[in-house]
Amino acid sequence: MQYFLCLAEEKNVTRAARQLNIVQPALSMQIAKLEAELGQKLFDRSVQGMTLTSAGEALVRLTAPIVRDAEYARQEMAQLGGRISGRVSVGLITSVAQSTMANASATVASRYPEITLSACEGYTETLVDWVNTGQLDFALINVPRRKTSLTAHHVMDEEMVFACRRGSPIRPPAKLRFDHIANFDLVLPSKRHGLRLILDEHAAAVGIDLRPRLELDTLPALCDVIATTDFATVLPTIALRQSLANGAIRAHRFDEQRIVRSIAWVHHPRRAVSVAAKAVLDVIRQDLEQAAAVAREFVEPFSGCATSSPSKARRRSRRKTIS
Numbered sequence: 395m396q397y398f399l400c401l402a403e404e405k406n407v408t409r410a411a412r413q414l415n416i417v418q419p420a421l422s423m424q425i426a427k428l429e430a431e432l433g434q435k436l437f438d439r440s441v442q443g444m445t446l447t448s449a450g451e452a453l454v455r456l457t458a459p460i461v462r463d464a465e466y467a468r469q470e471m472a473q474l475g476g477r478i479s480g481r482v483s484v485g486l487i488t489s490v491a492q493s494t495m496a497n498a499s500a501t502v503a504s505r506y507p508e509i510t511l512s513a514c515e516g517y518t519e520t521l522v523d524w525v526n527t528g529q530l531d532f533a534l535i536n537v538p539r540r541k542t543s544l545t546a547h548h549v550m551d552e553e554m555v556f557a558c559r560r561g562s563p564i565r566p567p568a569k570l571r572f573d574h575i576a577n578f579d580l581v582l583p584s585k586r587h588g589l590r591l592i593l594d595e596h597a598a599a600v601g602i603d604l605r606p607r608l609e610l611d612t613l614p615a616l617c618d619v620i621a622t623t624d625f626a627t628v629l630p631t632i633a634l635r636q637s638l639a640n641g642a643i644r645a646h647r648f649d650e651q652r653i654v655r656s657i658a659w660v661h662h663p664r665r666a667v668s669v670a671a672k673a674v675l676d677v678i679r680q681d682l683e684q685a686a687a688v689a690r691e692f693v694e695p696f697s698g699c700a701t702s703s704p705s706k707a708r709r710r711s712r713r714k715t716i717s
Contacts, residue, residue: 397424403483463665478509481509482670486515488613491513517587522542536589536657559621560642564624571648578625580607600651645693
């Protein structure tokens with residue numbers, strides 16, 4: 395069953411076989427055997443890869459929780475011998491993934507060599523669905539606006555700031571209010587994105603209608619647009635960190651009403667969180683908190699000042715990192 399679930403996740407026989415450390419024909423044979431036993435076609439095959447049939451989707455819902463519970467039991471037994479091992483599947487919203495995943499995954503690989511980590515990124519609602527169906531052990535998401543059946547634990551609150559290109563003719567007021575952003579050409583995530591839902595709620599509260607010139611859900615691409623054009627945006631500080639650090643953009647805090655997004659990690663209440671999953675979560679959370687702290691250092695000098703130099707922020711950040 396692990397072979398089936400791995401192929402359902404990877405959607406590619408070659409990648410799944412590599413993950414499972416078996417040869418490709420052996421995986422194909424096991425899937426064919428499973429389909430014969432169940433009397434159901436589980437995958438549609440095409441040149442693009444493998445996609446689940448309706449029967450395959452039903453089998454994922456039925457078996458993923460059972461396999462994860464068995465894996466949890468195996469990990470707990472291994473921990474009795476002082477080892478932390480097992481497979482951990484985690485989902486991250488894009489702003490978290492781009493800020494922490496490269497560094498956090500390297501830390502996990504170094505610190506916990508017996509943990510196999512599988513990470514993906516997606517929208518909050520998609521990640522919630524995957525945790526519900528057992529495809530993910532846990533996920534870091536924007537706190538959802540609608541109720542879910544998942545257990546949620548607060549991770550951090552993060553400020554969202556107004557940003558534009560350094561050298562741009564845009565000159566926001568020294569006391570910047572959220573309703574002022576309606577006066578600028580904006581690039582924002584689309585309405586599918588959790589960050590846009592937060593912004594739309596604040597816009598409705600102050601009586602403005604957000605009509606961005608561009609909508610981009612790929613946040614690194616959105617930051618590149620801001621750094622090379624005269625558009626502006628409103629994003630969390632960690633999403634802007636790299637562009638702030640290299641001096642490509644400047645950022646301004648809102649004066650009267652802070653715009654805050656809350657990040658939480660969620661898991662299914664009827665499935666235990668393994669020791670390995672907790673270890674991975676701790677690494678990601680620590681890296682995320684550090685990334686947010688560094689990003690705030692770059693924003694601080696720019697508040698209410700369009701011409702401040704980023705050099706002081708860079709020096710402060712370096713001193714903090716070294717210490």
